[in-house]
Structures are given as C-alpha cells and as structure tokens.
Amino acid sequence: MVEPQVLPVEEMVSEEEFTDRVEILRELETWYRNIKHRISSSMALISPRRMGKTAVLDKLVNTVFFKDYDVAPFYFKMKREETTLRKFLLEYYTTFFRQYIAYILKDPVLYANNKVDLKALLKLKTGDERVRYVQEEHIKDFIERYEEYDWQDARNHWEDMIKTPEFLGAVLGLHVAVIIDEFQDMKFYIYDIDVIPDDPAKKPMATDLTATYDRQSQSRRAPMLVSGSAVTMIFRTVMGGPLGGRFGFKYLKPMAIEDGATLIKKLLRLRGSDITDELAIYLSSQVNGHPYYVYCCAESDCPDKDFSTKDGIDRIIEYEVTRGKIFGFWETHFAENRKYINQDNDIELG
Numbered sequence: 001m002v003e004p005q006v007l008p009v010e011e012m013v014s015e016e017e018f019t020d021r022v023e024i025l026r027e028l029e030t031w032y033r034n035i036k037h038r039i040s041s042s043m044a045l046i047s048p049r050r051m052g053k054t055a056v057l058d059k060l061v062n063t064v065f066f067k068d069y070d071v072a073p074f075y076f077k078m079k080r081e082e083t084t085l086r087k088f089l090l091e092y093y094t095t096f097f098r099q100y101i102a103y104i105l106k107d108p109v110l111y112a113n114n115k116v117d118l119k120a121l122l123k124l125k126t127g128d129e130r131v132r133y134v135q136e137e138h139i140k141d142f143i144e145r146y147e148e149y150d151w152q153d154a155r156n157h158w159e160d161m162i163k164t165p166e167f168l169g170a171v172l173g174l175h176v177a178v179i180i181d182e183f184q185d186m187k188f189y190i191y192d193i194d195v196i197p198d199d200p201a202k203k204p205m206a207t208d209l210t211a212t213y214d215r216q217s218q219s220r221r222a223p224m225l226v227s228g229s230a231v232t233m234i235f236r237t238v239m240g241g242p243l244g245g246r247f248g249f250k251y252l253k254p255m256a257i258e259d260g261a262t263l264i265k266k267l268l269r270l271r272g273s274d275i276t277d278e279l280a281i282y283l284s285s286q287v288n289g290h291p292y293y294v295y296c297c298a299e300s301d302c303p304d305k306d307f308s309t310k311d312g313i314d315r316i317i318e319y320e321v322t323r324g325k326i327f328g329f330w331e332t333h334f335a336e337n338r339k340y341i342n343q344d345n346d347i348e349l350g
C-alpha cells in the first residue's frame with residue numbers, strides 16, 4: 001500500500017495552482033543546503049503584500065524537509081493577532097522544539113501537528129539520542145521555568161532562549177534554518193503585559209522582538225530567512241536599528257508575463273472554464289504578472305464574467321480594481337498602514 005504523503009507545511013496555494021518561482025526557489029534551496037557548511041548568512045525576502053512570499057516559503061520548507069541536507073527547518077508564521085509575550089514565548093518554542101524533533105525523526109505528521117504541546121513532546125518515546133537530549137536538557141527546563149514564573153519573567157526567558165537553535169546546532173551538529181514569515185509583525189503584535197486590555201487607550205506600546213535577533217541573525221549555525229512586506233517604510237525600521245547590515249536582501253518580483261498567463265489558465269481550468277493563450281497573455285500583462293491579481297480575476301464576482309474577449313477581460317479588471325477583491329485588498333492595506341504609521345511617527349515617511 002502506498003502511504004498518502006503528508007506535507008510538513010499545509011500550503012495555501014495548492015500543488016495544481018502553484019506556478020513558476022523556479023529561480024528564487026533554486027536560490028533559496030542553495031542557501032539552505034549551505035547552512036550545513038556554515039557559509040550561509042541571514043537573508044530577507046522582500047516584496048509588497050500578496051506577491052507570493054508565503055507561497056514560496058511553504059514550498060521551500062516542504063521541499064527541503066524530504067532532502068538529506070541535514071539542516072532542520074524551523075518555520076514560524078507570524079499571525080496578525082495581538083498576543084502577550086508570555087503566550088507568544090510558549091507558542092514559538094513549542095513550534096521550534098516540535099519541528100526540530102520532527103525533522104530528526106523525519107516525521108512530517110509531527111512537524112505539521114500543532115496540537116502536540118511540550119508535555120506531549122516530552123513523553124515521546126524514541127531511541128534517538130539527539131531527541132532524548134532535546135527532551136531532557138531543553139524542553140524540561142523550558143517547562144519548569146515557564147511554570148514557575150509568571151508573565152514578568154517572559155522577556156528574560158525569551159532572551160535566554162534566543163540562542164537555543166544555534167546552541168543545538170553546535171552541540172548536536174544539526175544546524176537550523178530559522179524561517180520567519182512576516183518578520184516585521186514581531187514589532188507590532190506582542191505585548192509584554194499580563195493581559196491585553198480591551199480598551200485600546202489602556203494598551204501600552206507593543207514590545208519589539210525584532211531587535212532581540214541581533215546576535216542570532218549573525219549565526220552561521222542557525223541563520224535566518226525572514227520575509228517582509230516592504231511596501232511601507234516599516235520594513236526599513238525593522239531591519240535598520242540593531243539589525244542593520246545583518247541581512248542580505250532578495251526581492252520577490254511579480255511573475256513573468258508568460259507565467260502569469262500559465263497561472264490564469266490553470267486557475268480557470270480548475271474552475272471548469274478556459275481562456276485562449278493570447279488572451280491569457282493579455283490578462284497577465286494587464287496586471288503585470290501579479291499572482292494575486294491574476295487570482296482575483298479568476299475568482300471575480302464581476303457580472304457576466306467573460307474571459308473570451310479583450311473587452312470582457314478589461315471589464316473584469318475594471319470591476320476588481322474599483323469594487324472587487326483587488327479594491328478590498330488595497331483598502332485593508334491602507335487602513336493597516338495608517339495604524340503602523342501612527343506607531344512609527346518618529347521616523348521619516350518614505
């Protein structure tokens with residue numbers, strides 16, 4: 001019987017939809033492979049929102065997990081939800097330990113299973129000495145300290161833990177890629193308090209965790225790959241300051257027009273529809289190969305949606321930009337940025 005293959009990361013973009021990104025994936029895979037030889041340094045993958053960063057990182061992790069690169073992928077996606085540092089600390093290190101162990105055991109199901117907590121990890125029976133070392137020397141300590149102290153220890157605990165991936169890399173010889181999606185959100189959503197007050201006026205400033213990666217980002221045993229949405233000046237403030245000069249930058253551009261055309265063909269076929277090669281190229285060039293805009297056109301609620309003429313396609317794009325999902329996307333984007341700009345009012349707005 002053939003086992004259905006479970007992927008370590010559930011991809012938002014399905015296998016049938018995923019298009020192109022061949023070159024960037026090749027570059028990132030080389031970067032990843034070289035971590036074993038300690039010649040990769042920290043990288044940032046930058047683009048405006050919805051350009052496909054998460055899609056690329058998901059694919060990268062699912063690819064490298066099954067190859068024998070002998071480097072553990074720690075992949076943490078920032079959620080755009082407010083949380084306390086104490087809760088965040090637990091979630092972050094539960095994810096780290098679970099994924100590190102899952103990689104050693106070559107177990108994609110464990111990697112994916114976010115219901116497995118630290119106590120369950122501790123109970124895991126295994127003959128692997130490295131896993132037992134992580135359980136006995138690291139997870140146990142973490143749980144003890146976490147249970148003994150309250151939220152006032154969270155910041156110190158966080159700072160004491162930050163070298164863990166590098167330390168394990170040195171002791172066990174299994175290096176780590178620290179991959180964080182939407183890294184700049186570590187500056188805006190985490191509060192070093194006991195409980196987040198309902199009244200926004202009573203809320204303190206969010207705590208800035210990005211600065212705590214000062215040393216970690218220089219590690220060759222556990223270098224970082226972070227993604228960031230560079231539309232605003234925000235990413236500059238995050239990557240300036242203490243992290244300035246620590247990261248190499250890669251920019252994720254829209255797709256080539258031909259690849260955008262391939263994408264619209266795939267998306268329409270999956271929806272039981274079709275488009276000629278010529279019009280697929282036309283649509284893709286009208287949205288500059290932007291994968292999310294292509295997706296919005298395929299999904300559009302435009303009345304009398306018609307992909308069989310240039311006029312029809314123009315109407316779909318017009319509808320999307322003025323009323324549809326593309327419009328909604330920009331509206332949300334501006335609302336969020338207003339919030340950020342208010343928090344960041346000490347810096348010059350680019």
Ligand SMILES: Nc1ncnc2c1ncn2[C@@H]1O[C@H](COP(=O)(O)OP(=O)(O)O)[C@@H](O)[C@H]1O
Pocket residue numbers: 012013017018019020021047048049050051052053054055056263291292295
């Ligand atoms: N390589 C790709 N193949 C197919 N669709 C893509 C691809 N990259 C992005 N998309 C589309 O664009 C959307 C946004 O991509 P996402 O990775 O979430 O962007 P980001 O992380 O940069 O904000 C996806 O949900 C998908 O519809």
Ligand SMILES: [Mg+2]
Pocket residue numbers: 050053054055181182
């Ligand atoms: Mg994303």
